[in-house]
Amino acid sequence: GDSVTQMEGPVTLSEEAFLTINCTYTATGYPSLFWYVQYPGEGLQLLLKATKADDKGSNKGFEATYRKETTSFHLEKGSVQVSDSAVYFCAVAYSGAGSYQLTFGKGTKLSVIP
């Protein structure tokens, strides 16, 4: 079945540092890819998405590019802020042959210190 592997955390960065959280996936067909963010004690919020190869999703300074050749969807931000401290989940959605899967990685906890 589909699976998502993302870098394990926790990740601790200083404010204004560059962020990369790696994500790779295995899936059949042409899945859609997502990054979600979860702030403490809250549900998940969709951060960005990409639905086909070479698409770049972006939101709030975060970016990720759908790389089909490397089956990757790495999350990047040029300058993180304390308010970006949260858990980030990579996810892949695939629908076909009567089944549905929205599969998540295990999450990467990011802490940004002033």
Add this chain to the structure above:
Amino acid sequence: SQTIHQWPATLVQPVGSPLSLECTVEGTSNPNLYWYRQAAGRGLQLLFYSVGIGQISSEVPQNLSASRPQDRQFILSSKKLLLSDSGFYLCAWSVFRGTEAFFGQGTRLTVV
């Protein structure tokens, strides 16, 4: 706009007691609905999904069940809770299968 409501936000229940968590969606019709569980330090596990009233698919065998009595209502239940049922439960909806899902605020369940 669409909104999703999930309650209660926190719940402490004794082992062996029943459970009922409710989720409702507003502003859309015939959504796909999902229940996920997030255990401490782990990712999200899909428990159930539903594509319509009375249609429930279970992803993993467990002590829980789900029901969809109305188009925009999704209920997670248990007759007798186990300690291992503790976790953070998230309801979500999507327009179609294979698209992004939108999550509720979650319910923190502690079984004691």
